[in-house]
Amino acid sequence: MNKVGKSTYKMPCDVFIANTYSIAGPTEGEGSFKDFYDLVLEDDEWGCKTHEKCEIKMHKEVISELLMRENLGEKDIDCIMGGDLLNQIIATSFSAREFETPFIGLYEACSTFGEALSLGAMLIAGGFMSKVVCATSSHYGTAERQYRYPLELGTQATPASQWTVTGAGAVMLTDKCDKDEIVPKITAVTIGKIVDLGINDVNNMGAAMAPAACDTILTHLSDMRLAPDYYDLIITGDLGKFGRSVLTYLCQHEGVDISDRLNDCGALIYSEEQDSVQGGSGAGCSSVVFASYLFKELKNGGYKKILLVPTGALLSKLSSLQGETIPGVAHAVAIEI
């Protein structure tokens, strides 16, 4: 058995992250990682009639470009795996429709990228698949329309709110890799459980998701018998700046100080000059940051060991209207060179 501790799985053989591709929206393209994205859109539509069709196009293009980059055809891939925030994950399924490739659709809100990497790694290391594409996306316009208000209303952002990232990231997981360069590997994954401490403010996702991130990170460290400083970086998906400080506090409260290792893709993605309130969020937040900045930093040795922990808030518009609180979930993926 490859299980260690409560819910961590070590990969019994190599799972390479052979390559990535990232597309960022115009706002993201002016943010902290502007020099790392493979493509930055000039506007939010990209020639499409609706924001939803733009998100589908982004999701499809990151997969197409990734295949081109690796010189692979759609039939060379064992499966495409991923998700997004739209009802019935249409960005994912309508983009996967364009490929003659088996499809596995996932939904865990903004933690879906972690779920995809975890499942993809286990399907490869379990001897089933050789090449898996994991992709997730989000779009400011589609998320605002679906979860909040029409953009035309110009609703003011509340103090704890975050800005949904327009972006998509895709990664190619493989069982073999003969490149003459550093190729990061997924070495272990921790499958998170749902944690709900009763937050019901839909404009404070950071607070809703931080308890799940805390549970998953501490479970991972305990299962693997590691101190936080084993990793150069522990990076959550989209807690934002406020959620990042909640997570630091929660871990300290449990007797583990991760403050000097911790950061968050959402807290980092926009520059200080950009008025993003607490930072970015969305299913594309962790994937676009990983597929651009983090992957390149791993390849050039800037980071040697990172723990990527995409975080998700499992609410719907209806669940909030029916008085429910916001369940959070997070999965941890250990990536090393």
Add this chain to the structure above:
Amino acid sequence: MNKVGKSTYKMPCDVFIANTYSIAGPTEGEGSFKDFYDLVLEDDEWGCKTHEKCEIKMHKEVISELLMRENLGEKDIDCIMGGDLLNQIIATSFSAREFETPFIGLYEACSTFGEALSLGAMLIAGGFMSKVVCATSSHYGTAERQYRYPLELGTQATPASQWTVTGAGAVMLTDKCDKDEIVPKITAVTIGKIVDLGINDVNNMGAAMAPAACDTILTHLSDMRLAPDYYDLIITGDLGKFGRSVLTYLCQHEGVDISDRLNDCGALIYSEEQDSVQGGSGAGCSSVVFASYLFKELKNGGYKKILLVPTGALLSKLSSLQGETIPGVAHAVAIEI
């Protein structure tokens, strides 16, 4: 490698379906499988204020009762895996919130049960997990409200339409089983790709999904080098009566006659006297039929080898409003005693 052919995976070791639990709504409880359900609800609310809360309760109870039946605690399970039709799969995530168990959320509409069984089987046979619970649900009231019209309108059913099943089914997959009785095993799975032949009638899901079912079944038989009569029964998820005949025609058109083996959970679930038009549909359709009738028939030897092929239509209300056609997907799960 456990891969055979294009997209079929043989299990390298035993994956047992140790037990199941099923809950059916009142209409389903008067249907063809009324004597097989573990619990039949007396009404569509089950003491809940909304149909959504009733679906969450059903989803939670099938898991709770399954754990009780197997004398297992929530911490004995490696993960709960599943999905439903509601936006952001809230029936699944709000029920999983009640368990201290790692969670993997899936979305492929009504084919989600096949996706869950496939992934669960591979995670077990790959040496990662020992006990996985797979559960899916649907509810007539929640699906009508979300996808169609308020029930109060009394909208007439169109000729090709189906009735969303109120029901939930959960199964326990395990790597070991020491019971003194016949225990079915998952022996192989085929991961389907998305097929969209351009159907855009949202009241004719059978026609939209049949091409994907055809592709997956023929891929499975070809990958495994099997004739259709290897299986006692090839049973799709929720094509309904019309979709079942479309599938028969499509397979014949490809030179494979599966007509004497084929049936469909949706076409069977309601009795002839019940006015369900083309039959049942929904993410709970294949799971509640499998967890009741099919599982019991496998255990008593009525069937020895079945190919279960849950089918899904990956549309959303918005995708149809934006002029999109309906992509279909299906996964095949070979179950043998």
